[in-house]
Structures are given as structure tokens and as C-alpha cells.
Amino acid sequence: MERNTRQRKAIHQCIEDAGRPLSPQELLEHAQGVVPGIGLATIYRNIKSMLEAGEITAVSLPGGGDRYELSGHAHHHHFHCRVCDRVYEVHACPGDMQKLAPEGFVLESHELTLYGLCSACRTIAS
Secondary structure (H helix, E strand, O other), X not given: OHXXXXXXXXXXXXXXXXXXXXXXXXXHHHHOOXXXXXXXHHHHHHHHHHHHOOOEEEEOOOOOOXXXXXXXXXXXXXXXXXXXXXXEEEOOOOOOOHHHOOOOOOOOOOOOEEEEOOHHHHHHHO
16 A cells, blocks of 8 residues: 555655646656666556545646646636747736637636747747
8 A cells, every 4th residue: 555655645746746738648657766676557557546635636638638737726827838848837817708609608617728939848949
């Protein structure tokens, strides 16, 4: 049981340290530095249990796999770098989206993902 607790803590710490949503592969790469020998199946098992416990939240991107971030964040959006495939949090919102909804419709929520180049990839591309 201690092994699972150590692995789960390592995964949690990886997400916290990154400060951005991570893919299962990114979690594996980071967690292996803390728990050598951890495998992808263990990452997925822990993701499942952490989702069920409400500890993490899935960030779904069209055409891509889910990323995972710690739960409890205030309303925010995401930026997806199309070169390195990393996802970053955007702590801003364009505001009242109800005005974009068709007349007579009631907006209940929204998600916004920006796409482009992160600062590191922009530097490389220049």
C-alpha cells in the first residue's frame, strides 16, 4: 500500500510543480525522476483514482488526449502550443459570453482554448 501512496504523491507533486496540465506521458517522464520504475499503467491507474476522488480534473482538447491538472482552480482557460504540444493555463477570461449565444439561448458554461506557439517554441521558430 505504501508504494501506491508514494506513486500517487509523486504524480500529484509533478502536476503541482509543472503548474500546467500534463499528459499521461508527461506525468510518466516527471514521476520517473521521483519513483524510478513507475510505469504507464500505474500512471493511468492513479489518474483514474485521483479523478474519482476529485483530486485532479481532466482538460480535454479537441483532437488530442486528455491532460490533467489539480482540482480547485478558479475559472480559467488554456493555451495549447501547436509545436511542443504543451498546454498552459490562462488566468483570464474574455468575460460575458452570453452575448455570443443565439437569441433566446441561455449559456450555462464555456471553455476556451487558445492555439499558437508558446514563448520557447516562438524563440526557436524565429
